[in-house]
Amino acid sequence: MAQESSTLANIARGLVALLILACGVAGMAAMVVYGTKEPPLVEPEPLRPPLVEVALVEPQEERLDIEVDGVVVPRREITVAAEVGGRVIGKSDVCRAGKFVRQGTLLIEIDPRDYDIEKRRLEEELKQAEATLEELHVEETNTQELVKLAEDALVLKRREIARLEKIAEQGKDYVTESQLDAERSNELVARNALVTLQNQLRSIQSRRGRLNAARDLVRANLEKAALSLERTRITAPIDGMIVRDFVEVDGYVAPGTMLAIIEDVSKSEVRCNLRMDQLYWIWNQGRNNETAPSVSGTGQDYLLPPTESTIVYKLGEQEYLWSGTLARYDGIGLDETTRTVPCIVVVDKPNEVRQQGESSASPARGPRALVRGMYVKVVAHAQLDTRLLRVPERAVQPGERGNRVWAVRPDTSGSASPNEGLLDEIAVKVISVTDEDALVRVIEGNLAPGDHVVVSPMVSADEGMRVRVVVQSENAR
Structure with missing residues (x-):
């Protein structure tokens, strides 16, 4: 009985192996048959x-x-500098960096007393020079009048000599040689007086030129003194902004000292x-x-x-x-x-x-x-x-x-x-x-x-x- 069961099992395994082999052969046959067919043709798309x-x-x-x-x-930047020397006695509140100033605004004031005294002294000198010229004018007028009188006296002397010479030529004894010499001497005196007065007049005219030049010199110095006095008040030359300020009150400045820099903002x-x-x-x-x-x-x-x-x-x-x-x-x-x-x-x-x-x-x-x-x-x-x-x-x-x-x-x-x-x-x-x-x-x-x-x-x-x-x-x- 056991032997019979073993025989049946071996037969079953053999049948399974034959079935697997048959399926493999069938698959290979199908691949051979159908694998030789050509794939369908697909036309390529045109290039775009x-x-x-x-x-x-x-x-x-x-x-x-x-x-x-x-x-x-x-x-443009304007450098404001001192044109005269002296002690600073005043500084405007607007003369500070960052402030806007108008043209003509007072910025710095320098002590003006020395320049004021110099101006008044020159004014007096000018008055003296003009008074001297006036005196010279009077002297010149008087001398001109004396010259006219001397010329008239000389003319009379010459007429007297001519009259006496005419009488002497007539041979009369009314005129002697001593009288003629005396008249000629008087004529020389009158001529000398005239020449002296004329020399005085020329000297006066020469002095007038010298005194006029002296007066003009005093007048020029006075203008300079007045300008220096005016320059003790430094004002803004343009409308602009103060960029920098350099001096303070009671400081001393010399001519050319930089006081401030103003920038033109127009x-x-x-x-x-x-x-x-x-x-x-x-x-x-x-x-x-x-x-x-x-x-x-x-x-x-x-x-x-x-x-x-x-x-x-x-x-x-x-x-x-x-x-x-x-x-x-x-x-x-x-x-x-x-x-x-x-x-x-x-x-x-x-x-x-x-x-x-x-x-x-x-x-x-x-x-x-x-x-x-x-x-x-x-x-x-x-x-x-x-x-x-x-x-x-x-x-x-x-x-x-x-x-x-x-x-x-x-x-x-x-x-x-x-x-x-x-x-x-x-x-x-x-x-x-x-x-x-x-x-x-x-x-x-x-x-x-x-x-x-x-x-x-x-x-x-x-x-x-x-x-x-x-x-x-x-x-x-």
């Missing part, structure tokens, strides 16, 4: 042109804004540096600028055409604006370190400030005036006579021959989709970059406002290559 993002080319207005950094400097200046490529546009617009200064000869070649400018000072998130004029060079030539040209912007009204977005000056919650030391931005508004275009900065690509942009032209072949076009390479020169836009001038090619230029990066690009176009949104720009 690369997708690029484009933006519109915009025209630039008739002016070009040139932005540079600058610093505010005083237009106008301000901004010192900035322009690159030569920026100056090109200033010079170019100056050719047609009616406000350019008229200077004969070669002097015009060394002047900067006046250019309207805006001064911008940023405080926090707010910007404050002043109107100015790019007026002149600060010296001549280029700065050796930066290779830029120093220039000066003149602000005629430094206290007229307006906030960004306002058209006229108004009280600002910020700086009320443009003062020295402010670091500002200068925007010079150059008038253009050359057409410029505004494109996104991303559209400008470097090339072997300089900068370039890729314009997308319509495909007129008729086989292109509506959103496809052909690339056109345009050589440009970048004039300036502001925010995310670049101002360019076309060097070679044709580019006009309203054209589309590529702003997205491209792996490769060739002239005439077909591309698909998607227009950049205004917000993205």
Whole structure:
């Protein structure tokens, strides 16, 4: 019985092995049969042109804004110095650093007593000189009268001698030689008296010249003394701010001692540096600028055409604006370190400030005036006579021959989709970059406002290559 059960188990295992083997053979047969069939043919999709993002080319207005950094400097500083020496007896409260003064305001007073005494002494000397001249005038008048009398007496003596000589010629004994000699002697006395008086008159006239010169010298010294007395009161020569003061009451000052420094605040200046490529546009617009200064000869070649400018000072998130004029060079030539040209912007009204977005000056919650030391931005508004275009900065690509942009032209072949076009390479020169836009001038090619230029990066690009176009949104720009 046990032997019979063992036999049945062996038969079962054999059947299972045969079944597994049969399934393996059937699988191999199926793979051989069905594996030799060819896969179905799938046609490849056609290559599509690369997708690029484009933006519109915009025209630039008739002016070009040139932005540079600058610093505010005083237009002029006046050094107030003592012109006479002495002890300081008074100092005005406004003669302090940081105070504003009006022209003519008394600042410092020097002890005037010595100069007042000198003035009064010279006034008395002048009176004495004028009195001496008056006495001389009287003496001259009297002498002139005596000269006239002496001349008349001499005439009478000569007539008497002539009458006696005529009688003697008639041979009569009425006139003797002794009488004639006596009359001739009297005539000599009268002549001598006349000559003496004439000499006195000439001496008086000579003395008059000397006394006039002495009086004029006293008068000049008196004017100098009066001027010195006046200079003991030092006043402000201009309207301005006291930058520094150097003396106090009871201090001694000598002629030339520095008393204070006053800064002229009626106008301000901004010192900035322009690159030569920026100056090109200033010079170019100056050719047609009616406000350019008229200077004969070669002097015009060394002047900067006046250019309207805006001064911008940023405080926090707010910007404050002043109107100015790019007026002149600060010296001549280029700065050796930066290779830029120093220039000066003149602000005629430094206290007229307006906030960004306002058209006229108004009280600002910020700086009320443009003062020295402010670091500002200068925007010079150059008038253009050359057409410029505004494109996104991303559209400008470097090339072997300089900068370039890729314009997308319509495909007129008729086989292109509506959103496809052909690339056109345009050589440009970048004039300036502001925010995310670049101002360019076309060097070679044709580019006009309203054209589309590529702003997205491209792996490769060739002239005439077909591309698909998607227009950049205004917000993205």
